[in-house]
Amino acid sequence: MPRRSRKPARPTTCPCGSGAAYAACCGRFHSGAAKAPTAEALMRSRYSAFAVGDEAYLLRTWHPETRPERVDLAADGRTWTGLEILEVTGGTPLHTSGTVRFRAHYTDGEGPGSQTENSVFERFGGDWLYVDALAFE
Template identity: 55%
Template sequence: MSRRAARSPRPVASKKTQGVCPCGLPEPYADCCGRFHRGEAAASTAETLMRSRYSAFVKRDEAYLLRTWHPRTRPAALDLDPGMRWSGLEILGTADGSAFHSTGTVTFRASFKGGSLHERSRFERVDGAWVYVDGEFLD
């Protein structure tokens, strides 16, 4: 009978070591916006959709961005800049956009290397799912 050396168990990444989601919430990406990107869940509020879309820009997930864009305003394709480095999302305000509404707005500031984007985005429900309609750039 031969003896094998005992193997150390492979370390399992904990929620703390996985880091927070790009959207700024203190959950790992896989449990936060990743589940929306993978199609395992749908955003329940306009703000949640806004956060997941920001994370999709960070991850360059063009398919998710197009899938969550209102059909009447959705472009045929996106040309995401591979050099764009998003660095943070700040939600400045919301109006409506809950499970009890059919429309909502989210005002946010998204920071990137060299500047920021300040926008008020409009969202609507289509077939029960929140989608991005358009946005107004703010100073």
């Protein structure tokens, strides 16, 4: 019988790198208690969702025009270990779109690695949603 993957335990410190407690930072977005006020906050919360295995949150915060049917976080075998925000354009409460360029660090079966992406975000129905990546390294 195949083994089922388990979600990582909820961290005490938020994986997004803010230094805040998970519950007071991205955890409140994951639980639905609050919504990300900026594109950067949404990007950080999506990174944290990858780190804690919250596939439902990733789908909820993906623009309906580009959202896949499902997300399988166990497929790549990565453990997310750190986040660097490299550049933010727009994406404030006064904007309707924005981009966030970031580098996400991970470990997998081959050792440590990183992924750099320039993500596009748009407001949809008043909420920030992830649309797509402009560049992926």
